[in-house]
Amino acid sequence: MKFTLSWLKRHLETxxxxxxxxxxxxxxxxxxxSIDNPLEALKAFRLGHVTEATPHPDADRLRVCRVETADGPKQIICGAPNARAGITVVIATPGDYIPGIATTIGVGKIRGVESHGMMCSEREMGLSDEHDGIIELPSGRVGERFTDWLAENDPAKVDPVIEIAVTPNRPDALGVRGIARDLAARGLGTLKAQDVEPVPASFTTDFTVTIDADTLDGCPLFCGRVIRGVKNGPSPRWLQDALRAIGLRPISLLVDVTNFFTFDRNRPLHVFDLDKISGNLRVHRAAGGETLVALDEKEYALRPGQMVISDDNGPESIAGIIGGLKTGCDDSTVNVFVESAYWNPVEIALTGRALRVVSDARYRFERGVDPAFTPEGLEHAVRMITDHAGGKASRMIVAGEVPKTGRAYRLAPDRVRRLVGMDIPAETQRATLKALGFRLEGDIAHVPSWRPDVTGEADLVEEVARVASLAGLKGVPLPRPAGVTGAVLTPAQRRERTARRTIAALGYSECVSYSFIDRKSAEMFGGRDAPVLENPISGEMSHMRPSLLPGLMQAAARNQARGVADLALFEIGPVWHGGEPEDQALVATGLLVGHTGPRDHLGSRRPMDMFDAKADIEALLGALGAPVGRLGASRDVNPWWHPGRAARLLLGPKTVLGAFGVLHPGVVAAMGVRGPVVAFAVHPDNIPLPRNRSTGRSALKASDLQAVERDFxxxxxxxxxxxxxxxAAAGADKALIEEVRVFDEFTGGGLGEGRKSLAISVRLQPTDKTLTDKDIEAVSAKIVGKVGKATGGVLRE
Structure with missing residues (x-):
């Protein structure tokens, strides 16, 4: 919605x-x-006076002009046909930016003669398309700012244009008056009265409009007046300037009036050339198969049930959307029929979408116009037409009646504090609603007909709060109940918070991605049966995500496209494997891309590998209370993992706590990421909760006895x-064996085909006595026996 400042001031004294x-x-x-203020682009330009203009010595169409400027006399070369001595002009000096041609001028030399500036046309100033010559001003002094001269002599040229985004629930703001009403309620001025004196009826007419019975739900009210003897021509300059400022092309008075009230009062209108109508008008539903050439010169095939306005020859207008070309007005129009009707928003929206017609009328009718203003809007238009184009008007022709929109709700001043948390005096609340057009009877507020969005008491609170300004809302803590309260967070919530802090502490940056992904990504990450949205935001958000990895991969691809190659990203959120509540699960996922750290002094660095992900997943599982030392590993991983460089971590034979490793190269390439890429995923809900309620760390167990290490x-x-x-080695003596780690792997040599040597270091930590050689040998024998039973391995000779 666009409007100019002067247009707003037609309704608001401010x-x-x-x-x-x-x-x-x-x-x-x-x-x-946006605010498009022409003054900003023109503030550098000043007025000058041409004192001399002589022919250029080497160019017949150029003149060498002597111009008095704010900086003294200047020589300027000009090719405009009206460049001559004695005129006041607009001067651009070297270094000035010319908005109309998007150029910064400098000192130039044209055919061997220097030019120290430029005398500008309206198009070069961005004021209009006029470029037949330079601007000649009837007044002004040398050195005066051009913007000051315009503000005093032609303010429409420098009228700021304001554009606002109107949400679908505020159709009243699609008219300048509705915007002015909001500003007046805020206190930025006073709303001006806009009453109209109806044009007296000068004659009666046999012309009629009827609405079919099955169409009354789509068009409950149709009003119109016949005007005879109009002289259609150009609109007044103020009207042309207003329309042109918001991007509309002035056409003729009759058309411009309808466009003006569409934006001024959110009241779309239509004017028929009465002499081109055959018989009377009828509002009805199309039977299907009819066609209409509309004002946009396109032919539309009407579908059954769509509302149209027809005469004896067939459809002449698509109701509430666009008029027909045949009955449109032109310079020869003398007699007209001015239409003002109320159309059902849903039907207008369905017809507009089906026919793919975009018009200002459709945009407003499908959001809702003021039904009670239908007759008055007609009177405004008839008054403006007769005032500027002459003519005599008939009585008003009315079919149907104004639909009932009356609603009333109780205003409870204390609800503002309870719902919003703002203390606003009751009288201020009442004054706010009155300023917005609500009618108050005691504590009952009657909703104005132009506010279809107000449908309950809470909406009254919203109106009061937004006018008072939610920016002044202050945070107030909730009252604390007496006594000791229980835990606020559940164990699952505490785990989620711990996971988020732990991963961030490991150097990852958190991402928050959409829960919806495209079908290809969903299938790639095991979501072939993932829930599908019936009405997705876009084709790229059609499935519920079965994994967090697609969102992280897309984030990595976007970062790499902007030159960030090394990334550590994580996300904690829900994933879905079906449409039932039990099919939702919480997952914590991390992604590592690229290399570890900056290059060293030799110019090299190490790429990320699966052990980076393994270290991080073990740190996370440990922070969440999982028994990391007792976890098993399985190479049976999902297909988006590299089959030989990834593993699942298991607690027991079935409980999966997570997975880590290198992502499959095919998946990485399909997601548009440059590798290497490693990741981990943890299922916090699968980690058993501790038996006691303590959430702190376990007590430190230390021994002052000498530890012993043995290698096997x-x-x-x-x-x-x-x-x-x-x-197997760690299970030989769980009380005595503190740690087992692999420190060497060897293949080949005399080991034979299909055999390898694994060397481990076992740390024994006594707690009650110092170990003797006999004790150590006994434990060593248990280790050899356990390993042999579990793996078939024997000690290497």
């Missing part, structure tokens, strides 16, 4: 600047998207996992 008005509108919920090298089959061997 001294506020465009910037103050913009700030208030945004605070009121009518977000200002076992020869096993090459398919035996090192983790299996480590687990």
């Amino acid at each position: 001294t506020a600047t465009a910037e103050e008005i913009a700030a208030a509108l945004t605070d009121l919920g009518l977000e200002v998207e 090298a076992f020869v096993v089959d090459s398919g035996v996992a090192a983790s299996t061997l480590v687990a």
